[in-house]
Amino acid sequence: MGAWAACLLGGVLLLAHLAQAAPAAREVVPPAGTRLAATSAAALSRRDALAALPRLDPAARRAARRAWEGFERGEAEPALAAVPVLRGTVLEPWIDFWALAPRLQQATQADVDAYARAWPKTLPQRLLRQRWLAELARRQDWAGFLQAYTARDDDDPQLQCMAAQARFSTGHVDTSAQVLALWRGQPAGGYGCNPAARALLQAGLIDRRQLWSRLQEFVAEGQLTQALYFAQWLGVPLEAQFRRAATDPLGLLLAWRDGGASLDARQQQLAQVALLVMARQDPQQAVQLLDGPRLRRLPATQRARVAWVAARSASARLLPQADALFRRARALAPNWQPDAEGWKWCLRAALRAADWRLVGVASSALLRSDAGNAEAIYWKAVALRRIGQVQQARRLWRGIAAPWSYYGQLASEALGQGLRLPAVRPRQPGAQALLEQARRVDVQRALLLSRIGAYAPAVAQWRMALGQADDAGLHAAAQLACDRQAWLLCIWASDRMQGGVDWKQRYVMPFRAEVAAASRGSGVSQALIYGIMRQESRFSANIRSSAGADGLMQLMPATARWVAGKIGRPSPPPRDLSDVGTNLTLGSAYLGMLLQRFGGSQAMAAASYNAGPLRIERWRSMDLPGRGTLDGAVFVESIPFAETRQYVKSVLANATVYAALLGARQQSLESRLALADAQGMSARQPMP
16 A cells, blocks of 8 residues: 555645645745835736735746646546645645545545634535545445535435435435436436436336336437446346337337227337337337327327427438428427427528528427527517517517627617727726725635636536625636636626626637737638637637647647648647647638638638538438528528537627727628538548
């Protein structure tokens, strides 16, 4: 056993270092009386606030960075080495967490309790609690789980399921009602709820009827693997029949389609499973099968459910018959109410088909559950205008028109207003507000975490620090983060201000010289480059995604090498992709190539930057026959990937604001939504 393991298992890792005589961490805090020369009262107050923030010297900063990177790899040793170096700093709880969390499989309750005593009510202590409870559940140590567990309002469903399983396993408490409700609320069940449900199924506390209902939900949600796993508790021979319905749905349905007698109750259940599988695999055929002599006798609600799943699947695949399938689904059971996602896909199919009546129905349904849904408000107004109700449409658009959001910009342009930034920024935070934020430990921790490149914990810490902040607190914190060049945190706080927008915070423009140079070299506007950067990295130069994309414009190494070869530059080593100049040069060059490929369409270039050119070419080529050229806003709304759809909206809205801030002429979102001709794109040279 290594020294670090002995220290951990002895339960003294996080307490012994408090009494050790190792050198204290080098955290630089200027004396309280320090005052820097300033030319104005505003500048002086901001410098006072910055002077109140702790800083790490280079050696401590490097140690903290290595600790974070080791934790990301699942290694504790770098954090263990950093413990004495970071002692006494506000980052100490995080360093200790990164040292302990990777080794929880060997830990004891004493280790976790020691950490909790050292760092009570901190964010890493809450995270350690969650990880430790999950570890106890993995060990099936339910007595230990209950000893460590105290219910909290913010416990997620998976943790609640584990607690329910612990109560059942230790005290034979029937927790089936709670577990069922939690289990059914998670599309894939989840790492806590699936084992809890399994334990209750084995004990016979979840009956076959309840299980059958959950299996159908798994199938409808596309979680076929989970459905087949849990089918074993149906018993013989029903399990075998379920497996046939799930794996050979067409064969089963064709065998049952014809005949005089109605299907019995079990056959109806199996037919429902087969139809739901078919609805996802072949939407049109699934709906056609519903018209068979025997399947037509299924209950209307079962048939409607199948039809809605089929229509949603068709819409997500951009199939031309999707709108007709939604109309059919509504006709089967007019009172059937799908979830919000079902109505959103109905709206998208109706937009592609220019069925304005169905657009109105879908948007109205979305507004019944969320009256402030800007997407539904905008498209309902479009539908009203299309059927001649112009004044009603304008009234709806006026309610959401604003320069700061995608639908707000679209609504402004629909009203003929264009994009107008407020003439005056909100009053800047005063000295006292800045100092109050600068002296808060959670704010200090978040800013230092950002400084060492630990962006995920930085945002989580920032969210905890500002969760209850009002506009004044958010404004001051955002200013503090901007002054520390923690752009991601600055934007996060500024985005959440409700009473006004300080656009110089929300739409910061760092790296002006480098962006200008990249724009000149690539021909891409500075506004679009800033729009991409704000969405990709929030201007965090050394950020890396889980997929391996690097830097301000989040370049994949393979893409960077390909672009470098195309523009005659040496292939950059991976370590250089975080360099501001290199990343902007290659990223903007790639974006320029995408714009050229798609005829200058910023919508298609942005979508390609996120999802790849080949997908965008396929999506663009799916114009509905005989229904005219697809509108750019409808194309964006129809993007099948939720991430890419939101990405394009955010990038284009960002770019429109940046164009205004930079004084450019083109401040129209609609012009950015123009599409390239669908013909001939697939014949062009492939791109990464």
